[in-house]
Amino acid sequence: MSALYPQTEALSSRERAVLNLYAISALAVFLLLMLFGLAMRAAQGRWINISPQVFYQLMTAHGAGMVGTVGLASSAIMWFFLRKYVRLSTAMFVANYLLFLLGAVLILAAVFIGGFGGAWTFLYPLPVHTMGIWSINAAAVFMLGYLVIGVGFLLFYLDAMLAVMRVYGNLGRALGWQWLFGGTIDKSHPTTVVASTMVIIVNTLGILGGAVVLVMCLVNAYVPRFPLDALLVKNLIYFFGHVFVNCSIYMAVIGVYELLPRYSGRPWGVSRPFLWAWAASTVMVLIVYPHHLMMDYVMPHWMLVTGQIISYTSGLPVFLVTAYGALTNVYRSGMRWRMPAMLIVLSMFGWAAGIVPAIVDGTIAVNVVMHNTMWVPGHFHFYLLLGVLPMVLAFLYHVAGGSSRSLETAGDRLSLAVYLIAGLAFVGMFLAGGRASEPRRYAVHFAEWLPYDRAASIAAALVIAAMLLFAIRISGALLKAGSGEKGSGEVPAHLPG
């Protein structure tokens, strides 16, 4: 075991098999959903002909699937690193995977068999106003799929919560809150524990919001005499949706904290600003969601103003300590520029640059003009495609790479360059389309918008080609490592059995 691969991270054969399931499933689903995305852009560009109904089915599967799969992949990162410090249950990790699989099957069945095309947001009353395109049952199965996935994540977080509290006493201490106002900070307090604890808290609350609103929508679907307040439903959907996506980023950031110092050779410990940043984000990520509702003029004004102000400040604390920390960690460090290191630096750029259009859209005066344009898919594709996904890929390249350099070929580096350039072009076309008032969620586009759609299609195809190579290389290496390892199945030596 080298400094890059410490003994404390060794996987038993069972753990490796489960991690492989997560990794390979996530890569396969990413590829499939990227193809759905390409089909949508090509259809908008009139290069292929698909009916609007199929377009909205693809859009629904793409949106719900990408968010869920990013969450699944990020949870694997959290599990992998958190188990060094606390004792996690592999059974719960497996349960999360199986429930995710079941939920995904339900969602895909609702979309492609039941014809549900009400977008990932399933905003009331659209799912129950089917206009004969899908049935109430299809909408219900879609929502049931979300519920099942939520139960899986809940089990995973409850297990992690117990494990963290067994070691640190309570969640406040795991977050390092005892050092916020003074005292000598224990520099060995793991950054992974701080980030994981924050995610456990806020995503459990997010799932609670989701569990409430999903069941209410199901009740309404079958007993319409209980009329729902559409605005309240929208608030709750965006509360849990926003929290879930943000937590996916924060779980993936754990990989940055753990891996970057190994490639730079510099430690990355906790500090008071670091603890304050995570404490602030714990609160702000829960109250920032009204920035998704700025076009809802009936929202209480104070909530919209809060949404704008918190939009400016919510992501910044964690982002600043992470990006600034990464820069100082890399600067003149004699960095080993291997694939995981390059992907991590790319992810910092993607996260940073993706935040800018998000903050612009989080301004009420801009939002009323830009929110229903391609600008918004531009910003979230920016930080998901060039921010979070590279974090996931960095982790997978690291784990799959072992101590050899077998995943460091010119082909890998070329794919990374293609991924970066094509990814920038792809999100750039969204943002430029937004600037040209190209509306989002339209299956059919005017001729004036076709150049953006066609350029985006070419870029998307290149991104998919690069992603395909990443997926093949990583999956092959993971399976090879799994078959070559004799794995004792024992608990790592540093943890109690």
Next chain:
Amino acid sequence: MKRAHAGLAAGLLPVLLAAPPLQRMLEASMTAQMLVQIPLLAIAGMLLGKSLPESAANRIQPWNRGGATGLIVVTFASACWMLPLSLDAAVVSPAADLAKFLTIPLLIGLPLASSWPRMSFVLRGVLLFEALATLFRMGWLYLISPVRLCNSYGLSDQQRLGEWLLMAGTALLLCIAWQLLWGSPKAAAGAAGPPGLRAGRPA
């Protein structure tokens, strides 16, 4: 509380609640029935569980591994007594009222008391999570229903219950959050942590 005291309280509480003036008062409003009478009956069942001799508890244990059987019984019995139909029936039908006084202590309180200590942290977490979600959902439903769901109670009473359920959910959420964030480790995690990991951890 000593076993004998718990047994005495478990016996007295339902009798007290069945006393006509108190019963009339608690069943006069939907809010009092659901948020005072039913929880007190469940507490009587929990006290009964505490008063059981250890030999009886040990005999039940093989049938209630990890508290799973008890949890299933509690879930179904609670679901029945959450329905407005059941609340209504308990007011107008003596048989349904008797069923309430028997089933809530014996099928909710008692199994909960015997299962809770056997449940894992994750199972307890799921139960509390679902309890919270149910309080919010039921509160919401009672608030938005445009019609009376019980013949015995008015719309305003129903809506007041909805508000109280939402408040109860919020209060429970805050209590749990407080305990998890700042509570003592034993109470929070329900078990002592692994000694190897605890050593040298935060001051």
